[in-house]
Amino acid sequence: MKHSEYYQPFQGDILAGIGNSPISPTRDFHIHDHYEIFLFLGGRVNGFVEQYSYPLQRGDVLIFNNHEIHKIINLTQEPYERLTIHFRAPQIYPFCTPATNLLACFQNRQTGEHNLAHMEETLLSEYLELSMHLIETVEKPKYGSEVLALTYLIQLLVLVNELYTRTRSAVVTSVISPHIQAAMSYIDGHLQLNLTLEQIAGELGLDKYYLSHMFKQQTGGTLYRYVLLKKSPWPSSFCPPAPLSLTPAI
Template sequence: MKIWTKLMFHGGIALPITYLDQIDHYIQFLHVQRKSHSIDFHLHQGCEIYFLLQGDVKYFVEKTVYPLQFGDLIITNQHEIHKPSFSSDVVYERITIEFDPLIAAQYQTEDFNPLSCFYDRPIGTRNKLSLTSNDSAALLSLFMKYDALKNHPSLGNAVMKMGCFMEIMVHINRLFQEQKITDQGLDLHHKLSPVLDYIEMHLGEDLSLDQLEKQFFINKYYLIKLFKKYTGNTIHEYIIYKRISLAKKLLAEGSSVTEACMISGFNDYTSFLRMFKKKVGILPRDYQKNYLG
């Protein structure tokens, strides 16, 4: 049976809650082990939990770089640009859970909001949770339980997976509340930080390399090299994702597709549609329809 409810979430919009028997569509669990490889900036349609098992990894979220070790968690929502980068080619192993926030929001109570650690903080802050050995072991046990339920389904499997997922969410929120308010991240190069701040504040304006060169009196080729060194990607790709992130936010708030296109700095409507579909997976109008219901 499809459950419907009104949620005080993103402006209190009435939104549908998903079918429990389609849980694998709304909660995507991945346990991956492979050689280190290049990964581009990206955004998800929902939230992500990232748990590092092994690898020489630094994790970039918005304007912060987090050095990671076994047992560290990274949490992001659909508006936060992120990517891992690798300092060597050692084996890379991680667990991720990508999920639709609505499936967690239906379990909100008066004293607990499972989405608090994902949204009750400024964008691009407090993304890293450093765990004690006991907390890492407890969380890893829950991840392995979910993995087993996914790979060996039996009677009541969807209910069991949902219960395990919510136990993970409670655990992560508790860890988030207990940790000190610190980013625990590395500062970017002193010449990059003001550039990224400027990009954040001027997404609807000219952000060409020539304009950034004039604004910051920095050679554009040196800027390209510097950004690539510290993030592993191009500054052009970063700007595109920042604009896509802003467009998603505007669409979620009810702006028209044309307004989202222009305000976020995509001056060509056709290019905006193509780029949004490429990066998000669906067209802007479909994204808005799915979001607002």
């Protein structure tokens, strides 16, 4: 496994951009050294994170911290539209207060839980307006750009945290079957072992070919690569904060 294909670092502190293509820049399971806000705008895709996969509709927001394996699964050959924001958490710490943790929706939950929320059109319009200001600032840097970008990001984080606070109790149905969730749970609990397809299938009482086929069908990836990613020793999550810099995103 090529480490760079699954662990996605980036240069700078903030990335932001709109994509409209049939293939994500990162096609397989991956993990970041930063946080991500993924806004779905159009197409037919599922959003996968840890043991769950959700059919997305316009206005759906997925958030990922630096510990969560995720991927976008395009269910067709057609392009899908999304707006993504990636950022490093340390730059936000100075702006958090005892009453306002701007990173709460990323940090104050179990891994793979409460990653999805939905914006109605009014809130979506507000989010898009702020995001377009951020994207323009990132793509056309000039005097004060790093400060402006940070102010737009802070406003977006306030908006996203309010959204997740309101919708935290909402029940969202995953399309991952109980068998595949059980396989993922077994992997999580036995990373110290030399895991094989035969062993995992045997523990679950399933045929190994059936398990492999179902995993590929539901996640778009292989069980082998998922295990490798889970067992890989990732670099330290964060480095000490450095002066802010901006990078356009695809």
